[in-house]
Each structure stands twice: as structure tokens, then as C-alpha cells.
Amino acid sequence: MATPLEKARKDPNSMKAKILKVARRMFGEYGYHGTTTRMIAKEVGIDISTLYYHWGEKTDLYESVILDINNDLRQKLDEVEKVIHGQPLARRLGIAIDMVTDYLFECPEISNLVLFQYFGKTRKESNLDFHVPDFISDIARSMDLCKTKESIPTSASMRVLAMMNSIHNFISGENFFREMLKLKREEYIEHVKETLEFILIPAFNGGSQGQTDINQTDIRR
Amino acid sequence: MATPLEKARKDPNSMKAKILKVARRMFGEYGYHGTTTRMIAKEVGIDISTLYYHWGEKTDLYESVILDINNDLRQKLDEVEKVIHGQPLARRLGIAIDMVTDYLFECPEISNLVLFQYFGKTRKESNLDFHVPDFISDIARSMDLCKTKESIPTSASMRVLAMMNSIHNFISGENFFREMLKLKREEYIEHVKETLEFILIPAFNGGSQGQTDINQTDIRR
DNA sequence: ATATAATTCCATCAAATGATGGAAACACAT
């Protein structure tokens, strides 16, 4: 109950929670430098100083936003893991894509912020942790990419990153891609799921079957 | 020979070209709002007003940067297409991944800016075109996803986007991912190629072979 | 009802930022 973030999470009707919610969306849309404290305050309908009263500096608010969405995503992935546990791999993947995609389309700011974290720089470097997120190892294990949660091969981490990013890309890029392809929201979502299944399932579900006669070096040279 | 961009491309030693080069990198790293005209000018080693003299408003410079990287990327993809033409599909993919990845690791600002275009918003909306880039249809045809360049199925466009974005992700995310996985640059690049092959080749190279007994609805339900 | 603490807003600051006018410096043809 110490930090503002914990207070916000405890009472979703509190002003802290309202601000956090708006801040998530705004930072997600415009990035750190693209979002001003005034934009957030205006959107919430409060004075800018009220925002500072609750969250302190802009960097602190941003940091809380990052912690918050990481927490939400983690929770969702745990939930998914419980549902797919014990199923055969292809089915696990299919369900996971379905659930995660639906969830992220409801909270697109999560994908936005995750990608900003990965690809963007801030003028003043932040001191947020750079360590391999827990959920990456969890997913890796869930995808049969490794046995124990402790020793994850690098290639397994890379594959999980590729998978997660593919999903985030389509969520974050909805505005751009959907306009480009002239699709309605529902159509787009359906196409996203179809595409993700097309790309991901063969790879993780024994994709080598289709090309056993071609070795790696041969492919590139 | 009319626009500043054309002048800059004509003479790579001109001040316009120098500024453009730095602007590409900076906008790529920090995004539109994260980059100030002063940052660019300082990095070039000129006064800020010299920058304005050559490129006008910040938005104009940014627009030129976007046009420039799209042009470069397009050119590279044409080059790749010529090399892989006529090869069997798996090999085409392998070579394309290899070449494109190498190129983008040399010009990571291209990936950065492409992703910013897709995922980020600017406070004032830009008037840059939203149409399906030509190269998407070219790639689609090259991957046997459609017959003619004119009628591209939506799913084909989606698959091409998924493929391109997967590559961009690893380029743009190098700082974050490489630090996270404690890899040297060369190791990282090699892992990226391996991962991209792992993910992409099975899907486009008849990935259905491994799961012909599982129909779509079955996978998700 | 009154005292105390928590919350909100108004006014304001200092620094950062986009942008420009005009003087100096430079290039170069005649």
C-alpha cells in the first residue's frame, strides 16, 4: 500500500487510477515525448497540478504505466497458460493466439507501450530493468522450447520474442494497417488471427517436416 | 532537381545530405517528438538556423526522411528480387532474409522509422500517404502468395506485413534484446537470421504439411 | 461544529523548443 501505483490498483475509482488509465492510453498512442502532462490532465478533466500532486514527475508516471501494463500482461499470460495446459502443441498455440489477441485488441495500449519500450529511446535514459521478463521463460516452457524455467536457450528466447512481437505488431499497427487494407475492425481482427496462425503454428509445430531435405547453409547460399 | 530531397540525393557531400543523414538516425532513435531540431543541428555541427535554411520546418524535414528511407528500402527489395528470381521458394526466402537482414542491420534507422510510422502517432496528423506500399505487392508475388500484382488478397498483404515486421522488430529492438540476452553483435545477428528462418520458412514453404489433420476451428476450440 | 488532513485549482516560473530576421562570411564569375 506504499506506492501510488499500488494505491491506484487498489481503488479503480480513485483519481490516481483515473489518471493512470488515461496516461496508459496517451503514452501508448504518442510515446513518452509525444505526450505532455497537459494532454493527460486535460483528457482526465483535471488541472495539471492535480496530476503532479498524485504522480509526481512525468518520468515517475511513465514508469508506473510501464510497470502497470507489464503486470497486466503477465497476469493475462498466466491465465492463458492455465487454459492451454495439457493440450497438444498446435492447439495450445491456436488457443493462446486467440486469447492473447482478443485481450490485446481490448487493451491496445499494452502492445503500444511494449513496442515503445523495445524500439524507442528516451532523451534521458530510464533506469527500468533490462532483464529477461519472466513471462518469456514461461512461454518458452509452455511452447516446449525448453525443459526447465531456469536454463532458457537463447534461440528459445528469440523465438518467443518473435512470436509476441508478431502479435503486438498487428495490434499496435491497427490504425495504419486497417486503413491501408480498407477493413472493418472485425474483419481485421479475424485476418490477424488467421495470419498469426499461418505464420506461427507451422514453425513451432514441427515446421521442419516440409523442408527436411534442405539444410540450413543450402538455403542461404 | 526541384525538391531539397532530390538535391540531397544528388550530392551526398552537400550540407543538405549531411543533415538528412543525421536526421534519419535521430528521428529513428528518438521518434518525431523525441528529436529536437537543436539535437540534429548539434550532431551535424551547425547552427540551428542553418538547418532551417536547408530544410524548412521540422515536419518538412521529417517528411523527407520518411520518403528517403522508403525509397532506399524499395531499392534494396528490388535488388533482392533480382537475386532470388527463379530460385525455389525456401531458398528465395532464405536468401531474402539473409540479404534484407544484413542491409537493415547496416541502416537500422530504416527499421526504426518504418515501425514508428506504423505504431506511433504524431500530435498533428501528417498528410503522408496511407496506401499499400508497392513493395508489399511485389513481395507477395515473389512469395507465390498471388499471381498478378494487381489483385492482392488481403491475407497475402497481411502475411507480407507479418514477415517484414518480424525482421524490423529484431533490427529496431537490437539495443533492448541484445542487452537482455547478453549477446555480442555478431552473435545477435546470427540468432536473428536463424530465428527468422525458423519462423518464416515453414509457414511459407507449405507449413500445412505438419498439421493437415487439424482443421482451423479445431485448433482454437 | 470544529479541527485536521487530503485534494484541487489558479497563477506563475524557468527551461526547452520551433522558428525567423538580419548581419557576417563565403564562393565565384566578371
Add this chain to the structure above:
DNA sequence: ATGTGTTTCCATCATTTGATGGAATTATAT
């Protein structure tokens, strides 16, 4: 050398932006 057009920099503006002090308001406990 002189004149012309180009390029560069210095000084300066108006806005925007992050941030804060302090008064006013509201909630809460006694």
C-alpha cells in the same frame, strides 16, 4: 577588385512544456 548570389551564424521571439507554491475547497475525524 567588385558585385552577386549563396551559405552560415548570432540574437531573439513566441509557445510549449515540466514543474511548484499557495490559496481555496472538500472530505474526515472528533
